[in-house]
Amino acid sequence: MAEELKSLEEVEKESGDKLREVMMKIPNFLDPTVPIGKDDSENVEITKYGDPVVPDFEVPYHTDIMESFDGIDLDAKQVELQVMDSII
Numbered sequence: 001m002a003e004e005l006k007s008l009e010e011v012e013k014e015s016g017d018k019l020r021e022v023m024m025k026i027p028n029f030l031d032p033t034v035p036i037g038k039d040d041s042e043n044v045e046i047t048k049y050g051d052p053v054v055p056d057f058e059v060p061y062h063t064d065i066m067e068s069f070d071g072i073d074l075d076a077k078q079v080e081l082q083v084m085d086s087i088i
Contacts, residue, residue: 035044066072 035042037043060068063072063074067074
C-alpha cells in the first residue's frame with residue numbers, strides 16, 4: 001500500500017509538472033475592448049475611486065524596507081550574480 005501511494009505521488013508530480021509546462025506556453029488573452037498602445041502612457045483610465053493619497057513623509061524604496069527587517073541581503077545576492085556572470 002505504501003509503495004502504491006509513493007508511485008501515485010510520483011505520477012501526480014510528473015503530471016503536475018507537465019501541466020504547468022503546457023500552461024506556461026498559453027498566453028494571457030486580452031479583452032477585445034482593451035486599446036493597444038505603444039506603452040503605458042497610452043493606458044486608458046476607465047474608473048477612478050477616490051483621490052490618490054500623498055503621504056507627508058518620504059516613502060522608502062521597497063529594498064530599503066526589506067533590508068531594515070533583515071528580509072533581504074543585497075550584498076550576498078550581488079556576489080551571487082557576479083559569480084554567475086563569470087561562469088556564463
